[in-house]
Amino acid sequence: MKKSINIAIALVMAAGMVSCNDSGKQNGKKGSQGGLSTNAAERVYVAPGEHDEYYGFFSGGYTGNLTVYGLPSGRMLKEIPVFSQFPTNGYGYTEETTPMLNTSFGFVPWDDSHHPDISQTNGELDGRWIFINGNNTPRIARIGLESFKTEEIIEIPNSAGNHSSSFITENTEYVVAGTRFSVPVPQRDMSINEYKGQFKGALTFINVDQETGRMGIKFQLMMPGFNYDLSHPGRDKSHGWFFFTTYNTEEAHTLLEVNASQNDKDFIAAVNWKKIEEYVNNGGGKKVPANYAHNILDENSHTATSTMIKEVLTVDPLDVPGAVYFLPTPKSPHGCDVDPTGEYIIGNGKLSADLTVHSFTKMIDAIENKKFDGEAYGIPILNFEDILAGVVKQPGLGPLHTEFDNKGNAYTTFFISSEVVKWKVGTWEVLDRQPVFYSVGHGMIPGGNSRKPFGDYFVAMNKITKDRYLPTGPEMEHSAQLFDINGDKMELLLDFPTHGEPHYAAGIPAEIVAPKSKKIYKLADNKHPYASLSNSDVRVERNGKEVHVYMNMIRSHFNPDNIEGIKVGDKVYFHVTNLEQDFDVPHGFAVIGANTAELLVMPGATETLTWEPKKVGVWPIYCTDFCSALHQEMQGYVRVSPADSDIELSWSLGED
Numbered sequence: 001m002k003k004s005i006n007i008a009i010a011l012v013m014a015a016g017m018v019s020c021n022d023s024g025k026q027n028g029k030k031g032s033q034g035g036l037s038t039n040a041a042e043r044v045y046v047a048p049g050e051h052d053e054y055y056g057f058f059s060g061g062y063t064g065n066l067t068v069y070g071l072p073s074g075r076m077l078k079e080i081p082v083f084s085q086f087p088t089n090g091y092g093y094t095e096e097t098t099p100m101l102n103t104s105f106g107f108v109p110w111d112d113s114h115h116p117d118i119s120q121t122n123g124e125l126d127g128r129w130i131f132i133n134g135n136n137t138p139r140i141a142r143i144g145l146e147s148f149k150t151e152e153i154i155e156i157p158n159s160a161g162n163h164s165s166s167f168i169t170e171n172t173e174y175v176v177a178g179t180r181f182s183v184p185v186p187q188r189d190m191s192i193n194e195y196k197g198q199f200k201g202a203l204t205f206i207n208v209d210q211e212t213g214r215m216g217i218k219f220q221l222m223m224p225g226f227n228y229d230l231s232h233p234g235r236d237k238s239h240g241w242f243f244f245t246t247y248n249t250e251e252a253h254t255l256l257e258v259n260a261s262q263n264d265k266d267f268i269a270a271v272n273w274k275k276i277e278e279y280v281n282n283g284g285g286k287k288v289p290a291n292y293a294h295n296i297l298d299e300n301s302h303t304a305t306s307t308m309i310k311e312v313l314t315v316d317p318l319d320v321p322g323a324v325y326f327l328p329t330p331k332s333p334h335g336c337d338v339d340p341t342g343e344y345i346i347g348n349g350k351l352s353a354d355l356t357v358h359s360f361t362k363m364i365d366a367i368e369n370k371k372f373d374g375e376a377y378g379i380p381i382l383n384f385e386d387i388l389a390g391v392v393k394q395p396g397l398g399p400l401h402t403e404f405d406n407k408g409n410a411y412t413t414f415f416i417s418s419e420v421v422k423w424k425v426g427t428w429e430v431l432d433r434q435p436v437f438y439s440v441g442h443g444m445i446p447g448g449n450s451r452k453p454f455g456d457y458f459v460a461m462n463k464i465t466k467d468r469y470l471p472t473g474p475e476m477e478h479s480a481q482l483f484d485i486n487g488d489k490m491e492l493l494l495d496f497p498t499h500g501e502p503h504y505a506a507g508i509p510a511e512i513v514a515p516k517s518k519k520i521y522k523l524a525d526n527k528h529p530y531a532s533l534s535n536s537d538v539r540v541e542r543n544g545k546e547v548h549v550y551m552n553m554i555r556s557h558f559n560p561d562n563i564e565g566i567k568v569g570d571k572v573y574f575h576v577t578n579l580e581q582d583f584d585v586p587h588g589f590a591v592i593g594a595n596t597a598e599l600l601v602m603p604g605a606t607e608t609l610t611w612e613p614k615k616v617g618v619w620p621i622y623c624t625d626f627c628s629a630l631h632q633e634m635q636g637y638v639r640v641s642p643a644d645s646d647i648e649l650s651w652s653l654g655e656d
């Protein structure tokens with residue numbers, strides 16, 4: 001035990017030293033790598049009016065969101081709210097979108113998002129959807145890449161710390177979510193000391209409807225109580241399998257930084273999901289009571305609904321012989337990465353000196369020849385030597401994640417030694433290494449998690465920023481670094497700040513996504529129950545203390561623009577329809593004292609702001625988005641009378 005502690009301390013100190021010693025030397029003009037000494041500036045320069053080559057979708061970590069960057073420029077194009085309330089456009093505040101953040105724990109308007117993954121067909125990025133996980137209150141979201149909007153969120157029951165998620169199979173058959181923390185299943189009041197052998201780790205397979213993208217939990221595989229850290233799908237020859245790294249195979253429940261580092265090897269769990277799918281399709285598995293939210297945004301009504309689902313199908317791995325095996329992997333592996341051919345499975349052992357690569361072919365051979373080296377909870381353990389494809393020897397300290405290019409190379413990030421190391425898949429030879437600033441987590445190559453990586457750029461997502469930018473007080477944005485990887489050596493081109501804490505990112509050529517991007521919502525398709533599509537729909541209705549305002553807007557007025565007869569104690573719903581049918585002409589809507597957010601209504605859409613007027617007076621409303629030369633004139637008034645007033649409802653648009 002003492003040895004482990006010493007190693008851990010040494011590693012932590014090394015991390016600190018890298019950051020401190022290098023600070024000041026390598027940055028800016030003092031360094032020899034400054035962009036000005038090469039043509040780096042030219043290679044990331046996207047001239048005014050020109051577009052980037054790639055979209056990069058970066059997870060927002062503790063923002064719960066997804067940010068969209070253009071690459072190579074590093075310009076942020078959009079922040080897509082997913083698991084958060086977002087005042088910019090009212091997501092999570094409006095009546096239409098609050099159901100998206102409903103869970104079995106109630107309204108949970110934040111999360112911790114880590115791993116975006118773009119939908120695939122035949123192992124290639126198809127740009128239909130992007131999925132991302134919420135870690136803390138386990139959820140998976142699907143974002144449509146026509147609208148760049150969160151269209152669906154499904155909660156994952158029996159899970160906790162939804163971290164080995166959200167990765168998709170090569171035809172987007174499944175989006176997979178694995179639990180990082182094992183927990184009692186079903187949840188119950190029990191002693192934490194009884195963890196070992198009692199807690200379970202749920203690996204959840206969510207099927208995706210190929211037409212609509214709709215998600216539904218197909219089954220949950222109830223695994224032993226390890227920590228399932230990361231996962232990746234098999235592809236091509238290994239399609240049909242899914243691989244999960246584990247740590248804490250010790251099943252410690254206290255002082256994990258020591259107690260979960262005892263075993264020389266943990267496991268990668270290899271799951272034959274096709275086999276389990278067949279078992280389930282033939283009636284296998286056990287339905288158990290559950291309670292989880294399934295939230296869907298309807299594109300035509302612009303409105304989300306939340307449904308609670310009361311049952312989930314669980315599968316005991318022992319009931320499906322041949323479906324699950326453990327691959328011994330040194331040492332507390334973090335990233336679990338599969339190369340584009342599907343042959344190599346890389347375990348990034350955080351505390352290991354070497355990088356271990358397993359062979360899928362050898363794994364299948366060992367399984368067919370029943371060459372096992374014991375079992376864990378009845379699950380066969382394969383022999384480490386039998387399945388080993390190779391070892392990248394002493395590539396760096398603290399490997400976290402590996403990404404692949406289109407030339408048979410792999411790029412592994414090293415958190416502790418703060419570097420990216422390029423090595424050859426198959427010969428395991430280190431080809432290049434570049435320092436990063438500082439302490440890199442994931443790296444991303446567009447298409448790097450598919451059969452067909454694009455391989456022009458590698459983006460390092462660094463955890464520590466320190467001196468890379470002008471200081472902004474104690475709290476800094478994280479720092480991404482863009483490398484050109486077309487040549488033999490990686491070349492650093494650009495630093496750019498990212499929002500929140502990007503863990504993973506997913507990149508895709510712009511030409512796959514941009515042509516399909518939606519420009520407006522068609523008014524003719526607007527099925528919102530409170531839409532006012534023409535002026536004859538405009539009205540104000542009272543139902544007890546509830547008041548519904550059917551309002552629309554077009555440059556540059558509200559209809560109605562003046563309302564009287566509202567009283568203190570009312571609950572006023574402004575249902576605002578944007579009648580514009582031109583690209584990029586949103587209107588905003590704000591009213592004084594609203595405790596929600598403003599609305600930003602896209603052309604053809606209807607959104608609802610709820611307002612509870614608390615004070616008697618005449619209160620302005622206005623458009624928050626500068627929409628025309630007469631934007632400042634886009635305003636109106638709401639008269640609020642005392643609760644006992646008998647002033648009748650009335651509304652107008654300037655006629656009187």
Ligand code: K7E
Binds near residue numbers: 334504
């Ligand atoms: Cu390594 Cu959550 Cu993928 Cu962060 S995780 S870095």
Ligand code: CUA
Binds near residue numbers: 555632
């Ligand atoms: Cu509408 Cu400003």
